[in-house]
Amino acid sequence: MNRAVIIGGGLAGAAAAARLGSGALLLEREAGAHDKICGEFLSGEAGAMLAGLGFDLARLGGAPIDRMRLHSGQRTVDVRLPFVATGISRRVLDAALLEHAEGQGADVRRGVTVRHLADGRAVTSDGELGGSLLLATGKHEMRGMKRDTAGTISGLIGFKMFFRAPAIAARIGSAVEVTLFEGGYAGLQPVEGGRVNLCLLVEAGRLQAEGGGWQGLFAALLAEPGLARLAEAEALLAKPLTISGVPYGFLARPDAGDDLWRLGDQAAVIPSFCGDGMAMALHGGALAGSMVAAGANAAQFQAQLRRDTARQVRLATRLQRFAMHPAGRFALLAGLGAVPAAMALLARWTRVVAPAPLPVAG
Numbered sequence: 001m002n003r004a005v006i007i008g009g010g011l012a013g014a015a016a017a018a019r020l021g022s023g024a025l026l027l028e029r030e031a032g033a034h035d036k037i038c039g040e041f042l043s044g045e046a047g048a049m050l051a052g053l054g055f056d057l058a059r060l061g062g063a064p065i066d067r068m069r070l071h072s073g074q075r076t077v078d079v080r081l082p083f084v085a086t087g088i089s090r091r092v093l094d095a096a097l098l099e100h101a102e103g104q105g106a107d108v109r110r111g112v113t114v115r116h117l118a119d120g121r122a123v124t125s126d127g128e129l130g131g132s133l134l135l136a137t138g139k140h141e142m143r144g145m146k147r148d149t150a151g152t153i154s155g156l157i158g159f160k161m162f163f164r165a166p167a168i169a170a171r172i173g174s175a176v177e178v179t180l181f182e183g184g185y186a187g188l189q190p191v192e193g194g195r196v197n198l199c200l201l202v203e204a205g206r207l208q209a210e211g212g213g214w215q216g217l218f219a220a221l222l223a224e225p226g227l228a229r230l231a232e233a234e235a236l237l238a239k240p241l242t243i244s245g246v247p248y249g250f251l252a253r254p255d256a257g258d259d260l261w262r263l264g265d266q267a268a269v270i271p272s273f274c275g276d277g278m279a280m281a282l283h284g285g286a287l288a289g290s291m292v293a294a295g296a297n298a299a300q301f302q303a304q305l306r307r308d309t310a311r312q313v314r315l316a317t318r319l320q321r322f323a324m325h326p327a328g329r330f331a332l333l334a335g336l337g338a339v340p341a342a343m344a345l346l347a348r349w350t351r352v353v354a355p356a357p358l359p360v361a362g
């Protein structure tokens with residue numbers, strides 16, 4: 001089997017490495033565990049995919065989440081989720097999955113940056129490496145390999161902050177609370193260690209209207225009933241993590257002439273609102289691992305991954321556009337209030353479910 005060189009040690013890269021074991025060399029530019037901007041809502045499907053990789057999620061002490069509370073202005077709908085999700089920080093989860101991949105025999109090298117790709121080789125801060133190249137750099141583009149993001153929703157700005165907030169944690173219980181507001185939405189949920197994660201996306205126009213920065217935006221959002229009590233909470237990061245230019249709705253096209261394997265956010269970007277990006281990254285990583293081992297090529301993999309994810313990405317992107325619109329927000333709350341069971345359907349339609357694993361070459 002051709003050695004796989006995996007570029008990026010997020011969930012997609014680590015899942016591929018865990019599946020390939022000693023057939024994988026993984027390069028991650030960060031030298032140690034680090035925070036990432038993410039709502040940190042790990043869906044039930046993602047939990048099942050981790051179990052399929054032999055990974056023990058329970059030992060990380062995440063917070064179980066089995067309800068969603070949707071707020072818009074003074075209105076709230078509380079629905080049961082059709083699965084039990086886990087609130088777990090990416091700092092803990094990603095580092096643990098990389099360790100697991102190492103335990104499976106993968107060669108994991110941290111603190112190594114891939115600078116560019118040339119003639120089927122990865123040019124790194126540590127020399128040149130060849131093999132099947134699996135690109136799993138998440139939101140970070142590789143020089144010369146930029147995704148074509150035409151037609152995606154890419155104008156949102158993301159912020160994430162951890163809080164110590166016992167009163168809020170007690171109110172939230174085992175729910176993820178989503179607040180839809182003018183120009184964006186925010187997710188608030190428990191993670192391990194008794195902390196609460198606030199992660200939000202906002203349109204540039206709304207951010208500018210609130211002074212262009214976190215302080216003004218955060219102060220304005222405290223007027224939302226779902227977020228009001230954060231005023232009393234203790235912020236745990238010196239400043240929020242931020243992100244911009246995420247191309248929601250992006251789907252990589254299979255190209256018979258391309259021998260680069262694109263995984264995770266490099267292959268498909270599902271709106272954060274659905275909380276399934278991690279499952280898609282894990283699925284793509286595990287699928288790539290199986291298909292490399294079975295001797296498939298990059299175009300076959302990309303076509304399979306697109307079949308597994310395109311419907312979910314397209315539906316979730318439509319839902320995100322809908323929820324960002326005032327009439328859409330109203331309709332969403334009214335609809336879920338009247339028919340709570342619709343939540344299960346929406347969740348099912350936007351989830352990626354792993355097909356049966358492919359046979360691994362002996």
Ligand SMILES: Cc1cc2nc3c(=O)[nH]c(=O)nc-3n(C[C@H](O)[C@H](O)[C@H](O)COP(=O)(O)OP(=O)(O)OC[C@H]3O[C@@H](n4cnc5c(N)ncnc54)[C@H](O)[C@@H]3O)c2cc1C
Pocket residue numbers: 007008009010011012013027028029030036037038039040041042043112113114115136137138139140158159199200201243246263264265266272274275276277278279281
């Ligand atoms: C605001 C926001 C909220 C979200 N909330 C949720 C949620 O609640 N639930 C959910 O399921 N999904 C959520 N997502 C989506 C989820 O975070 C992503 O889909 C997922 O992290 C993609 O995993 P990945 O492995 O592709 O990329 P990443 O997790 O981003 O990993 C990429 C890795 O590659 C490394 N890297 C980058 N460039 C190089 C290089 N040149 N050389 C070596 N290494 C490199 C990086 O350091 C990083 O570790 C959210 C996304 C956003 C933006």
